[in-house]
Amino acid sequence: xxxxxxxxxxxTGAYAVDALTGDELDEFEHHLRQCPSCAExxxxxxxxxxRLGLAAAAAPPPSMRAQVLDATNRVRQLPPSGVRxxxxxxxxxxxxxxxRLPRPIAVAAMAAAIVVLAVLQVGARHQLQQAxxxxxxxxxxxxxxxxxxxxxxxxxxxxxxxxxxAHDREAVITASGMPSPGHARVYQLWVMRGxxxxxxxxxxxxxxxxxxxxxxxDVQPGDQLAITIEPAGGxxxxxxxxxxxxxxxx
Amino acid sequence: MNTPSVGRQPHGRGHSEGHGHDxxxxxxxxxxxxxxxxxxxxxxLAGPVYGVARKVLRDPAQxxxxxxxxxxEVWRSASRFDPARGSAAAWVMTIAHRRAVDRVxxxxxxxxxxxxxxxxxxASDDVFELVDVALxxxxxxxxxxxxxxxxxxxxxxxxxxxxxxxxxxxLLGLPLGTVKTRIRDxxxxxxxxxxxxx
Numbered sequence: 001x002x003x004x005x006x007x008x009x010x011x012t013g014a015y016a017v018d019a020l021t022g023d024e025l026d027e028f029e030h031h032l033r034q035c036p037s038c039a040e041x042x043x044x045x046x047x048x049x050x051r052l053g054l055a056a057a058a059a060p061p062p063s064m065r066a067q068v069l070d071a072t073n074r075v076r077q078l079p080p081s082g083v084r085x086x087x088x089x090x091x092x093x094x095x096x097x098x099x100r101l102p103r104p105i106a107v108a109a110m111a112a113a114i115v116v117l118a119v120l121q122v123g124a125r126h127q128l129q130q131a132x133x134x135x136x137x138x139x140x141x142x143x144x145x146x147x148x149x150x151x152x153x154x155x156x157x158x159x160x161x162x163x164x165x166a167h168d169r170e171a172v173i174t175a176s177g178m179p180s181p182g183h184a185r186v187y188q189l190w191v192m193r194g195x196x197x198x199x200x201x202x203x204x205x206x207x208x209x210x211x212x213x214x215x216x217x218d219v220q221p222g223d224q225l226a227i228t229i230e231p232a233g234g235x236x237x238x239x240x241x242x243x244x245x246x247x248x249x250x
Numbered sequence: 251m252n253t254p255s256v257g258r259q260p261h262g263r264g265h266s267e268g269h270g271h272d273x274x275x276x277x278x279x280x281x282x283x284x285x286x287x288x289x290x291x292x293x294x295l296a297g298p299v300y301g302v303a304r305k306v307l308r309d310p311a312q313x314x315x316x317x318x319x320x321x322x323e324v325w326r327s328a329s330r331f332d333p334a335r336g337s338a339a340a341w342v343m344t345i346a347h348r349r350a351v352d353r354v355x356x357x358x359x360x361x362x363x364x365x366x367x368x369x370x371x372x373a374s375d376d377v378f379e380l381v382d383v384a385l386x387x388x389x390x391x392x393x394x395x396x397x398x399x400x401x402x403x404x405x406x407x408x409x410x411x412x413x414x415x416x417x418x419x420x421l422l423g424l425p426l427g428t429v430k431t432r433i434r435d436x437x438x439x440x441x442x443x444x445x446x447x448x
Contacts, residue, residue, distance in 0.1 A: 010427075013434030018351040019408040019415040043336050045434075048441040050343035052409050055390040058301035061314055065292060068318055072288055072325045077281070079329060
């Protein structure tokens, strides 16, 4: 069911006051990325909507100030460049930090990369050695000439890292700095395509350190690599929203 | 013998450029982990953030929860604020309104909202009495007054009521297309009235 772009343009106002839902919201946001004039209009109307908000100011409970200020000591900030933002605004703002590695030094760079991924950040050296020894596939992804490193921040703190080879259709994923998933819970990794999700495995290790690298095969452009928190042992299908995700691209 | 005149300083008053109100500058400092800058941001925006949550959610406890989430989100993602794409206040208020509306819609999925408790679309704003916002309120009221009744009602229901535009259409008994254009036309007219730069 597709809507004329002219009709979509008329939704700028409804979008600016968050009056769009469901498919229409998705469709409009998709349109927005390709329509600079719509984006400009939305931005102006959001300024206007914000004025409505400012005019509604109300005195919050006095205790809120100390609570919020205190909480900032426990909330990790997102880094300055465009790592994908998963939760804010319901995942509507998406950016990524993508680093293309120079081809000539791919192997050396990848060796360095896995060090960054799995060791130096968190000091889980043995996991790296284990992973290297155990998995030729992982090594092959890491040394693929077209491999990219992509980072995604986790909503629970910490970082998800993926090295993706579009050519090999494979990705190696680790996570670092994430808190324990909780009693009888695990971090589970998925490849999500459209509305379907395929489990790639559990992220072992965790705690404050890095998880062991996990290899995902049959990863296609547009697929999303996502981590959810699931009951111990994992589940067949995700039962919760991702706490971190990285979308692959071609 | 001429004595050169000294001591006359052109800027005797220690000119401070919008000190305390430069939200964009403060957010840049917050992005670097500056807690004092965040306190200043809090003091400027906690009222509006909480107020918009109250408007949409009504319930004080829920509003406080959402306001806290939003303000922590500002702390967390200050580095993502891009001054080229809009004002700092709009960035924060967009997050705040979206969170409040998301909360309402999540609840609606579980329990139908009482339609009868819906919108005081009149001008009765019982919630706040802050001197700082008097000017904003005045200007918003004045510009609201320049809209057609339907435009103003549609915008108030959508923004302050947190209703989706199909819900607004249902409440006002109007076709979807009409509501869609009323909201847009009304906002454009308000934008021009308030001289908000595009």
